[in-house]
Amino acid sequence: MPKPTLVDVGREAGVSAITVSRALRSPEKVSEALRAKVEIAVKKLGYVPNQSASTLASNKSSSIVVMVPSISNNVFTDVLGGISDALHGSRFNMQIGYTNYDSQEEERILRSFLNPTPSGVIISGLEQTDETRQMLENAGVPVVQIMDISPKPIDMIVGFSHDQAAETATQHLIDSGYKNIGFIGAQMDPRSLKRLAGFKKAISDNGELREQCIAVTNKPSNVRLGATLLDKLTSQFPECDAVFCNNDDLSVGVLFECQRRGIKVPDELGICGFNDLGISSETVPSITSVTTPLREIGRLAAAMVIGEEGAPSTPIVDLSYTISARESTKRV
Amino acid sequence: MPKPTLVDVGREAGVSAITVSRALRSPEKVSEALRAKVEIAVKKLGYVPNQSASTLASNKSSSIVVMVPSISNNVFTDVLGGISDALHGSRFNMQIGYTNYDSQEEERILRSFLNPTPSGVIISGLEQTDETRQMLENAGVPVVQIMDISPKPIDMIVGFSHDQAAETATQHLIDSGYKNIGFIGAQMDPRSLKRLAGFKKAISDNGELREQCIAVTNKPSNVRLGATLLDKLTSQFPECDAVFCNNDDLSVGVLFECQRRGIKVPDELGICGFNDLGISSETVPSITSVTTPLREIGRLAAAMVIGEEGAPSTPIVDLSYTISARESTKRV
DNA sequence: GTGAAAGCGCTAACAA
DNA sequence: TTGTTAGCGCTTTCAC
Numbered sequence: 001m002p003k004p005t006l007v008d009v010g011r012e013a014g015v016s017a018i019t020v021s022r023a024l025r026s027p028e029k030v031s032e033a034l035r036a037k038v039e040i041a042v043k044k045l046g047y048v049p050n051q052s053a054s055t056l057a058s059n060k061s062s063s064i065v066v067m068v069p070s071i072s073n074n075v076f077t078d079v080l081g082g083i084s085d086a087l088h089g090s091r092f093n094m095q096i097g098y099t100n101y102d103s104q105e106e107e108r109i110l111r112s113f114l115n116p117t118p119s120g121v122i123i124s125g126l127e128q129t130d131e132t133r134q135m136l137e138n139a140g141v142p143v144v145q146i147m148d149i150s151p152k153p154i155d156m157i158v159g160f161s162h163d164q165a166a167e168t169a170t171q172h173l174i175d176s177g178y179k180n181i182g183f184i185g186a187q188m189d190p191r192s193l194k195r196l197a198g199f200k201k202a203i204s205d206n207g208e209l210r211e212q213c214i215a216v217t218n219k220p221s222n223v224r225l226g227a228t229l230l231d232k233l234t235s236q237f238p239e240c241d242a243v244f245c246n247n248d249d250l251s252v253g254v255l256f257e258c259q260r261r262g263i264k265v266p267d268e269l270g271i272c273g274f275n276d277l278g279i280s281s282e283t284v285p286s287i288t289s290v291t292t293p294l295r296e297i298g299r300l301a302a303a304m305v306i307g308e309e310g311a312p313s314t315p316i317v318d319l320s321y322t323i324s325a326r327e328s329t330k331r332v
Numbered sequence: 333m334p335k336p337t338l339v340d341v342g343r344e345a346g347v348s349a350i351t352v353s354r355a356l357r358s359p360e361k362v363s364e365a366l367r368a369k370v371e372i373a374v375k376k377l378g379y380v381p382n383q384s385a386s387t388l389a390s391n392k393s394s395s396i397v398v399m400v401p402s403i404s405n406n407v408f409t410d411v412l413g414g415i416s417d418a419l420h421g422s423r424f425n426m427q428i429g430y431t432n433y434d435s436q437e438e439e440r441i442l443r444s445f446l447n448p449t450p451s452g453v454i455i456s457g458l459e460q461t462d463e464t465r466q467m468l469e470n471a472g473v474p475v476v477q478i479m480d481i482s483p484k485p486i487d488m489i490v491g492f493s494h495d496q497a498a499e500t501a502t503q504h505l506i507d508s509g510y511k512n513i514g515f516i517g518a519q520m521d522p523r524s525l526k527r528l529a530g531f532k533k534a535i536s537d538n539g540e541l542r543e544q545c546i547a548v549t550n551k552p553s554n555v556r557l558g559a560t561l562l563d564k565l566t567s568q569f570p571e572c573d574a575v576f577c578n579n580d581d582l583s584v585g586v587l588f589e590c591q592r593r594g595i596k597v598p599d600e601l602g603i604c605g606f607n608d609l610g611i612s613s614e615t616v617p618s619i620t621s622v623t624t625p626l627r628e629i630g631r632l633a634a635a636m637v638i639g640e641e642g643a644p645s646t647p648i649v650d651l652s653y654t655i656s657a658r659e660s661t662k663r664v
Numbered sequence: 665g666t667g668a669a670a671g672c673g674c675t676a677a678c679a680a
Numbered sequence: 681t682t683g684t685t686a687g688c689g690c691t692t693t694c695a696c
Contacts, residue, residue, distance in 0.1 A: 016667050053689035055384040056672050071413050081403050223614040259616040282555040284591040337673055348683050385673035388688050
């Protein structure tokens, strides 16, 4: 028995194929009676729409395009998990593009993903090229930027302020009694630079900012790099008594390096990480981190882009963050 | 200017549309001269094939379907990364299905992914339902099972032996002088059960296996669970002097719990993990683990499924594993 | 609110 | 080896 088509469903329901199509994708354009008949016929025949035919005829696909910098960074697997959750059971599927933190690559990939026109685009960060923004506007699809926040999104945006988060975290270190606070960062993408700016602001507001308190690299982040950067930091800034790390890989690496070198945490060195990826709360001592709503960002972005009920009514959603204060900054 | 179609390219090259189609997808069926002409015309017009039309006409898509148990488990993000690498630049794209460690769910998802017929299927493990195996055979697509090894794959297979890996790791603990070795496991899927079997074999071969040396749960693995299971293990098996952990989340969690309780690693307790996910080598002390070729499994599976040059010529590829011996099992 | 006709761009099957 | 013909299943457009 071949797969039933719209024509088969129409025959079963006593209507034409096009009416079935309408009943399925824009029920409000069809009378109540017909809708019911069609629904029964669909169930009876086990009809499943053919996406290719639909896409070919309309030049619109049912994909939600998701552009993220990296597959291996747990930050984005969390976000993707949230999107996946929200799309589950809907008629949309997700198509993922990995930009490797490169706007040009992002533009290239997106160009290829924009044909046929997807049902929506979720894209990380604010730093799209002019070309990319133009393509997105021309495509006329809903676009949700994620991870960051801005008063002037391309279309919609959901995220939080990295400057503020870093500033609050740094202030937490200051409030905990640390006097000489350093910054450790890897993969210095625009959001990382904002965290650095927030750090600098908090330090400047409470005294003098010295350049030697910053140790950063553009390499991808990992645990070992935390150790390496701590070495760098303590040699250029020996009086350092606390570090704010760009992310949790680094903060964990810093803690391990302290254990190796016999540096007492939190007494001799306070540590604060970023994103709170799950291990920070388990280490000994546990590490203070900035808890960010990664999964929720994904979920909301998906809801906004498909215009689901329950989606926020405003195009700008600032989800904020919380400081999870733990042992690594609890000076006695 | 509208997007060029096969007809446009054909006109430019002075041939028919179908010839262009053939020149593009099976060059060997077309004369050398024509192929060159077509190639020039394609470049000149910037022709890009329309996937939907192709899929609709042939009922075959250019997707490689990848079925994995979980999005959040780093084991699978590594594998996916390998597949993504291998597919990059080819004409194939990947379509990912998350089964949540459930064969019925796997069957359900796969059924929906098999229409239109994909170009290939990569599927985790050996434990497909009969229905699933049947569907896969009927579909007539190349199938590569991954993560495990078996003499009788559905079609092709690339992985390693979990029993042997666990047996070797346990033997390493025995050789390191540990006498009372326990097993800690979470997410006891079939591969985990094989690791447990390998553990039991090594223990039995060297003395007597006692049931109380095993502490497992079916909950998803995480760092905290390592601590919880260590508690369970040491209360039911107080003489325990080493643990083999199902995976690295748990082994890290065990180490942290030892630090909390003042248990000296490796002297009072030896620890060995599984998969070597990157943090094991960084902890203090560093943790011995079984290094498994996750990325390589992904790369090879993709190469095999698309029949790429450079793919192994045999349908069964055992990639093996290595024991990365570190401080956590180096008893003085 | 509903339907008929005309493709979307490609490939299978057959013909030359 | 190359071309012709006839759809794939759906949506668009336009008519009623």
